Amino acid sequence: MKAVKIRSGEFNNRKKVLTVYYMNGKAIEVHYSQLGIKKNLGAVWVDKETRGHSLGLRFDDGKEDYMPYDQPLALTKDPEYLLQTHVERLTAVIKATIKERRISKRFLADQLGTSDNQIQRLLNPTILNKNLEQLYKVATIIGLEFEWHIKKAA
Amino acid sequence: MGRIKRGGYLIEWWMGDHLPKHIHIYKDGILVAKVETASMLVLAGALNKRLKKILVELIREQKI
Numbered sequence: 001m002k003a004v005k006i007r008s009g010e011f012n013n014r015k016k017v018l019t020v021y022y023m024n025g026k027a028i029e030v031h032y033s034q035l036g037i038k039k040n041l042g043a044v045w046v047d048k049e050t051r052g053h054s055l056g057l058r059f060d061d062g063k064e065d066y067m068p069y070d071q072p073l074a075l076t077k078d079p080e081y082l083l084q085t086h087v088e089r090l091t092a093v094i095k096a097t098i099k100e101r102r103i104s105k106r107f108l109a110d111q112l113g114t115s116d117n118q119i120q121r122l123l124n125p126t127i128l129n130k131n132l133e134q135l136y137k138v139a140t141i142i143g144l145e146f147e148w149h150i151k152k153a154a
Numbered sequence: 155m156g157r158i159k160r161g162g163y164l165i166e167w168w169m170g171d172h173l174p175k176h177i178h179i180y181k182d183g184i185l186v187a188k189v190e191t192a193s194m195l196v197l198a199g200a201l202n203k204r205l206k207k208i209l210v211e212l213i214r215e216q217k218i
């Protein structure tokens with residue numbers, strides 16, 4: 001599973017901004033209001049229980065909460081994260097349909113004239129560079145169809 | 155609170171005053187699955203029977 005780890009975090013109670021630094025070099029700023037934070041922060045730390053996939057937050061009243069690694073990425077509409085979530089959802093729906101209809105990957109490979117390995121790659125959510133023609137063929141075989149939507153950003 | 159522990163699993167979702175759209179599930183610090191809560195669609199990883207049961211319980215209790 002492709003998940004970005006958090007390297008560190010810092011906060012500014014005056015500006016009400018939390019900055020998250022990721023292991024891949026990204027730095028993302030989010031306003032407290034975007035996270036539903038109404039109190040000032042007293043401390044932030046990289047959470048060990050999730051091995052760096054969350055940021056621990058302690059408020060000035062002593063209460064604690066945790067923020068998953070992907071929340072700032074989604075709030076700021078990080079393009080790499082958005083692509084990954086779209087591919088994840090797409091492959092998840094295809095895989096669930098394949099399971100429900102008891103269609104073998106061998107059958108799909110034969111229909112597409114490709115290898116089992118290529119079908120595995122096609123349905124692997126961590127591989128973002130997909131062969132769309134093959135994905136469309138798989139969707140048609142299992143009784144799904146694609147609908148594309150694009151809209152102005154909110 | 156965006157986190158709950160049950161049956162040896164740590165289940166986490168976004169901060170804020172809303173029910174989660176998706177959850178992350180960790181076991182011994184390893185991210186084992188990402189699940190869309192409304193549909194129980196497994197977005198990444200896999201769910202075993204025990205984990206499915208835990209999630210159904212949490213949904214019934216309106217925790218997630």
